[in-house]
Amino acid sequence: MVTFVAASALGVGAYVYQWQKHRSGDIFKNPFSSPDTLTNEKWTPILLKKITPVSEHTSLFDFELAHPCSIPISSAIYVKDDEIQAMRAYTPVHSTEAEQSSFQLLIKRYSEGQVSRFMHAARPGQKIEMRGPVVIWPGSQADLEQWDEIGMIAGGTGITAVLPIIHSALTHPTKKIKISLLFAAHCPEELYFKDELDQLAKTYGGRFVVSYAIDKLPAASTGSEVVPWKGHVGFVNADMLKGLLPQPQTETPSEGNPTKSIVLVCGPEVMVKHVAGTRGLSGHEPVRGVLGAMGYQRDQVFRFPN
Numbered sequence: 001m002v003t004f005v006a007a008s009a010l011g012v013g014a015y016v017y018q019w020q021k022h023r024s025g026d027i028f029k030n031p032f033s034s035p036d037t038l039t040n041e042k043w044t045p046i047l048l049k050k051i052t053p054v055s056e057h058t059s060l061f062d063f064e065l066a067h068p069c070s071i072p073i074s075s076a077i078y079v080k081d082d083e084i085q086a087m088r089a090y091t092p093v094h095s096t097e098a099e100q101s102s103f104q105l106l107i108k109r110y111s112e113g114q115v116s117r118f119m120h121a122a123r124p125g126q127k128i129e130m131r132g133p134v135v136i137w138p139g140s141q142a143d144l145e146q147w148d149e150i151g152m153i154a155g156g157t158g159i160t161a162v163l164p165i166i167h168s169a170l171t172h173p174t175k176k177i178k179i180s181l182l183f184a185a186h187c188p189e190e191l192y193f194k195d196e197l198d199q200l201a202k203t204y205g206g207r208f209v210v211s212y213a214i215d216k217l218p219a220a221s222t223g224s225e226v227v228p229w230k231g232h233v234g235f236v237n238a239d240m241l242k243g244l245l246p247q248p249q250t251e252t253p254s255e256g257n258p259t260k261s262i263v264l265v266c267g268p269e270v271m272v273k274h275v276a277g278t279r280g281l282s283g284h285e286p287v288r289g290v291l292g293a294m295g296y297q298r299d300q301v302f303r304f305p306n
């Protein structure tokens with residue numbers, strides 16, 4: 001909870017101002033927006049339409065908006081459990097820059113988790129209190145234009161933050177941004193959207209490279225359909241990342257070193273800390289962990305709040 005409050009106040013909040021500015025045009029045009037319009041100014045009941053289990057502990061929740069709105073790429077929506085007044089952030093899975101009349105959240109249930117248990121007990125037809133969206137990392141196509149290469153390390157449900165960025169970058173109308181992703185999870189079932197990622201890698205050839213890591217191999221099964229695991233096994237380490245991510249940049253891109261790249265890290269706190277060191281209250285702590293040891297500097301790494 002302390003982590004969450006800190007992330008909300010400083011990490012996530014760092015972008016609220018920008019997002020409010022971005023939206024101020026809408027507010028100006030429509031100062032009395034309808035009470036059932038999703039905004040970051042107030043809690044709004046949003047209709048839960050469908051729940052689709054995707055693994056033992058994780059489901060996709062489909063919501064319908066009474067009024068279409070734009071949900072910026074890589075933004076968060078806050079969900080509130082009204083009974084205990086607890087709120088948590090979740091990242092809409094397939095947000096685009098266009099206006100949307102629906103969105104999906106992928107939520108993992110934690111046995112002691114307050115809001116994730118509340119969501120997994122919810123039923124279609126119920127309305128859930130939400131506010132947002134709040135941009136976490138600027139991922140629109142206009143924002144992405146500045147990058148030549150984007151490396152990503154996602155853990156478990158952290159894939160929700162980077163998936164829309166991958167789509168946005170790969171479909172950029174003019175710029176051919178290179179994307180690399182290491183997706184790590186406890187087990188193969190928690191490598192959410194793997195088929196979609198594999199398909200993108202096929203469609204976009206060398207522009208999108210994805211590799212996978214699981215904590216340990218699943219116990220042997222006698223089933224005839226078991227496919228042998230071909231990815232990495234173990235916690236994220238330098239060997240998994242070398243040759244996959246953009247090179248560490250020791251100085252600002254210049255004429256002699258023109259490639260402009262960034263590495264995004266998104267996942268549970270323990271994984272982000274292991275990969276890049278503590279995010280800190282400002283999000284600007286020095287890079288430590290695996291990436292720090294590989295020579296990545298603060299300006300080249302963005303740690304998502306978790």
Ligand SMILES: Cc1cc2nc3c(=O)[nH]c(=O)nc-3n(C[C@H](O)[C@H](O)[C@H](O)COP(=O)(O)OP(=O)(O)OC[C@H]3O[C@@H](n4cnc5c(N)ncnc54)[C@H](O)[C@@H]3O)c2cc1C
Nearest residue numbers: 088089090091107108110112113114115116157160268306
């Ligand atoms: C910007 C942002 C976007 C997020 N997007 C998503 C998303 O798309 N999908 C999603 O499922 N979650 C996402 N999260 C995490 C989410 O906000 C909650 O932290 C998570 O659902 C747990 O909340 P809870 O109330 O159920 O658990 P809490 O009551 O906060 O915690 C209870 C227990 O669960 C454990 N726990 C909590 N979170 C984790 C974790 N990530 N890994 C391991 N143990 C944990 C705690 O250690 C504790 O023991 C996001 C967080 C942020 C800040």
